[in-house]
Amino acid sequence: MRRKLPAPLRARTRSVAITASPPLTRTTADAGPPAVELEGITKRFPGVVANKDVTFSVRRGTVHAIVGENGAGKSTLMKILYGVQRPDEGTIKVGGQLVNLHSPSDAIAAGIGMVFQHFMLADNLTVLENVVLGAEKLHGIGDKARREIQRISDAYKLDVDPDALVSELGVGARQRIEILKVLYRGAKTLILDEPTAVLVPQEVDELFDQLAELKDEGLTVLFISHKLDEVLKVADSITVIRRGTTIDTVDPKSVNARQLAELMVGSELPSPTTEESTVTDRVLLSVEDLVLGGGSGRPLLDGISLTIHAGEVLGIAGVEGNGQAELVEVIMGMREPTSGTVHLETTDISDWGTREIREAGVGYIPEDRHRHALLLEAPLWENRILGHQTESPNVKGQLIDAAAAKADTQRIVGEYDVRTPSIFVTAGSLSGGNQQKLIIGREMSHHPKVLIAAHPTRGVDVGAQSSIWDHIRAARREGLAVLLISADLEELIGLSDTIRVILRGKLSGEFDPDAVTAEDLGAAMTGAGEKEQTR
Amino acid sequence: MKALNPRRILLSAAAPVLALVVAFVVTSLVLVAVGDPVAEVWKTILAVPKPRQAVNIVNAAAVFYLSAIAVAVGFRMNLFNIGVDGQYRVAVFAAAVFAGQAWLPGWLNIVVSILIAMVAGGLWASIAAYLKVKRGVSEVISTIMLNAIATGIVSWLLLKVADRKAGSNSIETKTIPDSSQLEGFKLIPGATNRVYTLLILALLVGFLYWFVLGKTRFGFDLRATGRSESAAVASGVKVPRMVMTAMIASGALAGLVGMPLLFGQDHNYGTTFQSGLGFAGIAIALLGRNNAVGIAFAALLWAFLDVQSNALQIQANVAQELVNIIQGVILFAVVIAYELIRRADKRLEQTRVARELAAQRPAPASKEGAPA
Numbered sequence: 001m002r003r004k005l006p007a008p009l010r011a012r013t014r015s016v017a018i019t020a021s022p023p024l025t026r027t028t029a030d031a032g033p034p035a036v037e038l039e040g041i042t043k044r045f046p047g048v049v050a051n052k053d054v055t056f057s058v059r060r061g062t063v064h065a066i067v068g069e070n071g072a073g074k075s076t077l078m079k080i081l082y083g084v085q086r087p088d089e090g091t092i093k094v095g096g097q098l099v100n101l102h103s104p105s106d107a108i109a110a111g112i113g114m115v116f117q118h119f120m121l122a123d124n125l126t127v128l129e130n131v132v133l134g135a136e137k138l139h140g141i142g143d144k145a146r147r148e149i150q151r152i153s154d155a156y157k158l159d160v161d162p163d164a165l166v167s168e169l170g171v172g173a174r175q176r177i178e179i180l181k182v183l184y185r186g187a188k189t190l191i192l193d194e195p196t197a198v199l200v201p202q203e204v205d206e207l208f209d210q211l212a213e214l215k216d217e218g219l220t221v222l223f224i225s226h227k228l229d230e231v232l233k234v235a236d237s238i239t240v241i242r243r244g245t246t247i248d249t250v251d252p253k254s255v256n257a258r259q260l261a262e263l264m265v266g267s268e269l270p271s272p273t274t275e276e277s278t279v280t281d282r283v284l285l286s287v288e289d290l291v292l293g294g295g296s297g298r299p300l301l302d303g304i305s306l307t308i309h310a311g312e313v314l315g316i317a318g319v320e321g322n323g324q325a326e327l328v329e330v331i332m333g334m335r336e337p338t339s340g341t342v343h344l345e346t347t348d349i350s351d352w353g354t355r356e357i358r359e360a361g362v363g364y365i366p367e368d369r370h371r372h373a374l375l376l377e378a379p380l381w382e383n384r385i386l387g388h389q390t391e392s393p394n395v396k397g398q399l400i401d402a403a404a405a406k407a408d409t410q411r412i413v414g415e416y417d418v419r420t421p422s423i424f425v426t427a428g429s430l431s432g433g434n435q436q437k438l439i440i441g442r443e444m445s446h447h448p449k450v451l452i453a454a455h456p457t458r459g460v461d462v463g464a465q466s467s468i469w470d471h472i473r474a475a476r477r478e479g480l481a482v483l484l485i486s487a488d489l490e491e492l493i494g495l496s497d498t499i500r501v502i503l504r505g506k507l508s509g510e511f512d513p514d515a516v517t518a519e520d521l522g523a524a525m526t527g528a529g530e531k532e533q534t535r
Numbered sequence: 536m537k538a539l540n541p542r543r544i545l546l547s548a549a550a551p552v553l554a555l556v557v558a559f560v561v562t563s564l565v566l567v568a569v570g571d572p573v574a575e576v577w578k579t580i581l582a583v584p585k586p587r588q589a590v591n592i593v594n595a596a597a598v599f600y601l602s603a604i605a606v607a608v609g610f611r612m613n614l615f616n617i618g619v620d621g622q623y624r625v626a627v628f629a630a631a632v633f634a635g636q637a638w639l640p641g642w643l644n645i646v647v648s649i650l651i652a653m654v655a656g657g658l659w660a661s662i663a664a665y666l667k668v669k670r671g672v673s674e675v676i677s678t679i680m681l682n683a684i685a686t687g688i689v690s691w692l693l694l695k696v697a698d699r700k701a702g703s704n705s706i707e708t709k710t711i712p713d714s715s716q717l718e719g720f721k722l723i724p725g726a727t728n729r730v731y732t733l734l735i736l737a738l739l740v741g742f743l744y745w746f747v748l749g750k751t752r753f754g755f756d757l758r759a760t761g762r763s764e765s766a767a768v769a770s771g772v773k774v775p776r777m778v779m780t781a782m783i784a785s786g787a788l789a790g791l792v793g794m795p796l797l798f799g800q801d802h803n804y805g806t807t808f809q810s811g812l813g814f815a816g817i818a819i820a821l822l823g824r825n826n827a828v829g830i831a832f833a834a835l836l837w838a839f840l841d842v843q844s845n846a847l848q849i850q851a852n853v854a855q856e857l858v859n860i861i862q863g864v865i866l867f868a869v870v871i872a873y874e875l876i877r878r879a880d881k882r883l884e885q886t887r888v889a890r891e892l893a894a895q896r897p898a899p900a901s902k903e904g905a906p907a
Binding site: 332334353354355356357358359364366371372373374375376377378382385386387388389390395398399400402419420421425426428429430 | 750751752753754755756758759762763765766768769770771772773881884885887888891892
């Protein structure tokens with residue numbers, strides 16, 4: 001049942017050897033001190049290290065890209081640079097000067113500006129009003145400000161009309177206003193967070209022209225992305241982040257997209273634990289030709305078909321935002337598909353509500369446990385009831401059986417090693433790993449036939465991670481069918497019997513975790529090798 | 536650790552006490568600023584109520600309690616039913632018209648009238664519920680609008696059905712028959728007036744509120760929705776249906792607000808029927824933290840202040856509206872105090888959990904998530 005990789009793809013996997021160029025910081029002795037220099041930045045959150053020993057420097061007057069998978073720690077790093085978060089260790093230098101960024105206004109004062117992925121503009125105001133909002137002291141709010149905006153717009157060829165109403169402007173123009181806002185406040189270094197995510201290809205080209213313009217005027221751009229082909233096109237140097245730390249800084253001229261993808265996902269992938277396959281031929285979950293419309297744009301899910309057998313783990317790899325969340329929500333009955341069917345064994349559950357689906361034996365580990373799996377202000381035992389409000393031991397008839405639910409929570413806490421002083425503390429006071437262990441214990445306690453697990457080990461510490469993996473493996477041996485969605489390739493390869501990649505709402509063919517390489521997956525995930533791929 | 540820990544009980548008691556102290560200080564400052572007799576005012580308000588006033592306090596509290604419970608049902612799932620005021624007017628009018636016809640004898644007339652009030656209140660609330668579920672209209676806006684509409688409709692209908700007596704200016708519905716008037720209980724010795732019979736209704740509603748929300752599946756779903764709508768959806772709660780149910784339940788309970796007054800005091804609905812009960816309910820529900828017992832205390836406090844203020848004009852020569860300032864400041868202070876305490880509590884619990892776990896593990900393992 002497992003389709004092997006197409007020959008050309010496999011042939012290429014051998015030849016890759018990353019020839020990282022020497023870190024660029026050493027080769028640039030020309031332009032004085034670097035615009036931004038990070039040294040040993042470390043940031044810990046309870047139970048997890050978001051950034052560890054991040055070190056790189058950005059030359060003045062260049063476009064410097066930061067690439068990494070979702071969850072690799074890019075956004076924490078950018079928040080640190082923009083003064084939203086403070087690092088636990090490490091130093092930041094701007095223009096050779098040591099700075100201490102306590103807030104975004106400190107960052108702006110140091111000449112660092114941020115252009116967010118989600119625009120922060122008031123639709124009902126004009127461009128001028130949006131730009132001066134919060135910066136009224138710089139050039140007032142009248143003609144002086146208008147002249148300044150015009151000057152910046154002309155100097156960097158941003159083509160912005162100060163008196164246009166924002167609601168009448170397109171996405172590309174709005175992004176240019178965001179850039180202008182940052183320049184207006186005197187930024188010399190601009191951070192652009194996934195700037196191309198919202199743009200159509202022509203707009204992307206325009207943006208890149210503007211970035212070149214900014215660069216020529218001596219400004220520095222930090223460009224965050226996971227789209228490798230774009231990064232290769234626009235950046236002067238590329239820093240790769242993986243698992244919270246800087247892996248390498250490379251010269252785009254010396255690498256190709258494949259090599260970059262491998263750096264991003266890790267070149268020494270673990271060999272999958274050679275466990276006996278437990279896959280049976282009993283189909284437990286089958287999804288056929290699922291389509292979920294996305295309003296006016298392309299569909300969010302585009303003809304997804306998959307089957308999972310008892311004892312099988314189907315791993316779905318993919319860069320976030322390619323339809324994973326939507327697929328899970330459709331299967332769980334939280335969203336209605338536009339067309340297509342979902343079958344649990346032989347029963348059509350496409351129109352069922354979430355509660356019926358869960359009662360029928362589908363366990364659910366949501367991607368965002370704080371939003372979808374827990375009541376943070378409720379005690380652990382009430383959280384044990386959540387999602388199984390109609391099932392024993394939580395209820396007797398229409399009544400909540402608090403005593404039985406508490407006793408069972410105590411059992412879960414013991415069996416799943418949830419570190420907590422008691423079952424009466426609120427869920428919000430536990431660390432991420434312990435919250436997740438409670439959720440997994442809860443879902444497993446109802447002996448599901450199918451488990452939908454989205455990023456089950458995201459944001460949990462290493463100890464909890466391996467115990468969560470063990471629980472999933474144990475359940476698989478007993479005939480559970482698992483849909484595993486993850487951005488962590490180690491997890492996917494270590495747990496899955498079959499791996500498929502989701503890209504723009506479409507599923508790729510099947511990869512064999514025993515034979516697949518990070519390069520193959522990276523290419524399929526980012527669409528870097530899309531043209532050569534024949535499927 | 537036990538389910539009830541002393542720290543939490545202390546913290547929950549601290550907020551209202553603190554709020555009362557703040558209200559006392561602020562009101563005193565206001566009195567000093569305008570040159571009113573501070574001591575005299577507090578002596579009047581804090582005097583031990585006479586038996587007659589004690590009865591009035593209990594009666595007023597019963598009505599406030601029903602109103603606050605109606606509001607609290609919505610609050611528990613983050614629905615702000617500002618429309619209790621309109622709902623109880625529509626309901627009491629419908630019940631008064633029906634009961635006045637005397638189609639049914641004695642108690643049966645009362646029971647059916649109460650059911651009619653609940654249906655009327657529920658229907659009126661269902662308009663806002665429907666608009667929220669189907670059209671996404673904020674219930675805050677729609678219920679405020681519906682309050683104004685309710686006032687208009689009831690006044691208009693009242694003119695149509697009014698039973699005008701010669702020589703009287705008051706406009707009111709037909710008085711309900713004697714057999715359906717409730718005499719009340721002689722609960723407090725030495726009082727000439729009586730406690731509403733329908734105090735029982737308030738107690739019953741309070742018990743049901745506690746039971747349904749705390750002990751049933753429905754209540755769990757409702758509270759889960761209030762705490763986190765997204766988590767409730769993922770757990771299988773049909774949120775639109777829940778909004779519909781909770782809003783209508785809130786409206787039906789609001790329908791009960793006027794019942795003790797109708798059957799125990801006024802015996803008809805007219806232009807003099809007590810107004811503003813719905814807004815008092817919002818304040819009392821907030822003060823009582825949506826808790827069945829907490830609301831009872833809050834309702835008694837509110838009623839106490841209201842009744843005691845009646846003597847202000849005579850005894851201290853201060854307008855009795857002063858009590859509105861006290862109530863307002865209490866509310867402000869208590870809302871702020873609750874939020875401060877909620878945050879402090881969350882922080883304390885997190886550090887306590889971390890500390891207890893650290894104590895359990897002599898050598899905490901390295902929790903590095905980035906092994907690169």
